[in-house]
Amino acid sequence: MPRPPRSTWAALTPDQLLAQCEVDTYRASGPGGQKRNKTSSAVRLRHPPTGLLVIAEESRSQHENKARALDRLGQALYLHLRDGMPPDLTPETVAELRDYAAARDRTGRLSLGRKDPRFWPAVGVVLDLLAATGARVAETASLLGVSTGNLIDFLQTDPKVWQVANQLRAAAGRKPLK
CATH class of the missing domain: 1.10.10 (Arc Repressor Mutant, subunit A)
Incomplete structure (x- = not known):
């Protein structure tokens, strides 16, 4: 199934884009001490319309990770979704x-x-x-x-x-x- 063009989502505000996402929080593994291993601070964003998935788990703050994941989703739109170009390019x-x-x-x-x-x-x-x-x-x-x-x-x-x-x-x- 072809992916929709990027222009459909690139113009959305971060809040509008986040509203279209499935947000999962989970406990990140790895170093970080007791706090990191006890809180669900890692964030996974799934954007069903485009099929893109991004994660952020660097911070012990869920809010910071959600902001990072949203930035990464914006970048993924530009990296992985193509807008068609007119045939008469100059x-x-x-x-x-x-x-x-x-x-x-x-x-x-x-x-x-x-x-x-x-x-x-x-x-x-x-x-x-x-x-x-x-x-x-x-x-x-x-x-x-x-x-x-x-x-x-x-x-x-x-x-x-x-x-x-x-x-x-x-x-x-x-x-x-x-």
């Missing part, structure tokens, strides 16, 4: 995409850090284009209006983004990026 139409328009700096480069709120929406657009071009990096970079090196640097900003990019390449029968 660098001009890509530059006007809402999630990509503000992502480039004054020189036209993609140079966002992972903590920048524009990072994950830009990742979504980059991965959508990579999927639409058959995972051809040069063609994707051309559509984004950046150099191939800049695109590869951007993909390497986060290990999960790099992993998904290489999964898209493998699905298209291409060699992994190194």
Whole structure:
């Protein structure tokens, strides 16, 4: 069954997204002392409409773990759900995409850090284009209006983004990026 497009959920507020989730709390295993082993502070979020599942169990606070899990769910939307791209893609139409328009700096480069709120929406657009071009990096970079090196640097900003990019390449029968 194909997954629904990301745009269906990416615009939701965290509270709206959380309302669609099944929330499980449980006792996390591992080090952390008596408190960690006695309280159900770990959080697992299941988002049935998309089939995504994320967990957070680092903190002894259930509230902190729920916030982390919700952030991870937002990231997972951009990593694993693809929005279709129109067939008549040009660098001009890509530059006007809402999630990509503000992502480039004054020189036209993609140079966002992972903590920048524009990072994950830009990742979504980059991965959508990579999927639409058959995972051809040069063609994707051309559509984004950046150099191939800049695109590869951007993909390497986060290990999960790099992993998904290489999964898209493998699905298209291409060699992994190194």
